Amino acid sequence: MTWKKFAEQPRVAELLAASLRNDRLAHAYLFAGPRGSGKMRMALHLAKSLFCTENKGDACGACLQCRRIDAGNHSDVHIITPDGASIKIDQIRALQKEMAMRSVESFYKVYIIEHIDKMTVQAANSLLKFLEEPPSGVIAILLTENSHALLSTILSRCQLVSFSPLPPDWIADKLRAEGIAEGMAKAASQITTYLDEARALSQSEWFAQLRNIMIQLIQDIKMPNSTVLFTIQDFWQKNDRLKEELPLFLDLLILWLRDILYVQVGRLAYLINSDQQDVLQGQALAWTKAELLHAMEVVMDTKNRIERNASPQLALERLVLQIQEG
Numbered sequence: 001m002t003w004k005k006f007a008e009q010p011r012v013a014e015l016l017a018a019s020l021r022n023d024r025l026a027h028a029y030l031f032a033g034p035r036g037s038g039k040m041r042m043a044l045h046l047a048k049s050l051f052c053t054e055n056k057g058d059a060c061g062a063c064l065q066c067r068r069i070d071a072g073n074h075s076d077v078h079i080i081t082p083d084g085a086s087i088k089i090d091q092i093r094a095l096q097k098e099m100a101m102r103s104v105e106s107f108y109k110v111y112i113i114e115h116i117d118k119m120t121v122q123a124a125n126s127l128l129k130f131l132e133e134p135p136s137g138v139i140a141i142l143l144t145e146n147s148h149a150l151l152s153t154i155l156s157r158c159q160l161v162s163f164s165p166l167p168p169d170w171i172a173d174k175l176r177a178e179g180i181a182e183g184m185a186k187a188a189s190q191i192t193t194y195l196d197e198a199r200a201l202s203q204s205e206w207f208a209q210l211r212n213i214m215i216q217l218i219q220d221i222k223m224p225n226s227t228v229l230f231t232i233q234d235f236w237q238k239n240d241r242l243k244e245e246l247p248l249f250l251d252l253l254i255l256w257l258r259d260i261l262y263v264q265v266g267r268l269a270y271l272i273n274s275d276q277q278d279v280l281q282g283q284a285l286a287w288t289k290a291e292l293l294h295a296m297e298v299v300m301d302t303k304n305r306i307e308r309n310a311s312p313q314l315a316l317e318r319l320v321l322q323i324q325e326g
C-alpha cells in the first residue's frame with residue numbers, strides 16, 4: 001500500500017503525501033467524514049509513513065515498523081477509542097503521560113483518537129490543553145463522523161481534512177473485481193457507502209432473495225386483476241426477515257423504478273440492475289413516466305412511515321394499493 005494507491009480518497013492521500021515530502025506536517029489533524037470512508041486506514045498509513053524503514057515518506061506495509069503499527073503494538077503509536085459510550089478523562093491523562101515520555105526509537109510519537117466527538121467535557125478540556133502546547137514530534141490524528149458536534153476550540157487547533165463518502169462506482173468496481181456479480185455489486189454499492197457492508201450485502205443470500213421478491217412484486221403490481229396482495233401475504237409468511245428488512249427492500253424498489261425510467265429514456269449505461277435488462281425493458285412498456293414518478297414518491301413516503309413506526313405489513317399493502325391507483 002502506498003499513497004498513490006488510496007484510490008478511494010486520492011485528494012486526501014495527495015495532501016498528506018505532499019505535507020510529508022515538504023516536511024510540513026501539522027501537529028494535529030482532524031479527519032472528518034462518514035463511516036467507512038477510510039479515515040482510520042489513512043491515519044494508520046500516515047503513522048506508518050513516519051516510521052517505515054523501507055519507504056521514505058510512504059509506507060511499505062511489510063517492514064517491522066509497519067507491521068507493528070498494523071498489529072497495534074508499536075510503542076510510539078497510540079490509538080484511543082471510546083471506553084463504552086465515551087472517551088473519558090483518564091484515557092486522555094494516560095495518553096498525555098505516554099506522549100510526554102521521550103521516544104527511544106524515533107523522533108515522532110503519534111496518537112490517533114477515534115470518535116473524538118464522543119469525549120466527555122472533562123476529557124475534551126484536558127485534550128484541548130494538550131493540543132495548545134504539543135510536545136515536539138507529537139502528532140495527533142483525531143477522527144470523527146460528526147465534526148459539527150466538536151468544540152470550536154478543538155476544531156480551531158487542528159488542520160481539518162475532509163473525507164468524502166466512497167463513490168458507488170468505486171465500491172461496485174471493487175466488488176466486481178472480487179468476483180461478485182454485476183447486478184448485486186451495483187445494487188449494494190447504491191445502498192451503503194461502507195465497503196464492508198456493501199460486500200456483506202452483495203454476498204448474502206438474503207439480499208439476492210430480497211431483490212427477487214422486489215422484482216416479483218413490481219411485476220405483479222401491473223398485472224390485470226392483480227393478485228399482488230396475496231403474493232405479499234405469501235412473502236410475509238415465508239420470510240420472517242422481510243419485516244425488519246423492509247427499508248432495504250424499499251431502497252431496492254426505488255433503484256428498480258429508477259432503472260425503468262432509464263430504460264425509457266435510453267440511458268442503459270446508468271442501469272443499476274443491468275443484469276435484468278430484459279425484464280426492465282418489458283416493464284418499461286407497462287409504465288408511464290408519471291406513474292413511475294408517482295410510485296417513487298409512494299415508496300419514499302412508505303419509508304418515512306416505517307421510520308415513524310408504522311406497521312410494515314400495513315405500510316407495504318398501502319404502498320401496493322397507492323401504486324396501483326396511480
Ligand SMILES: [Zn+2]
Nearest residue numbers: 052060063066
Ligand atoms: Zn514499512
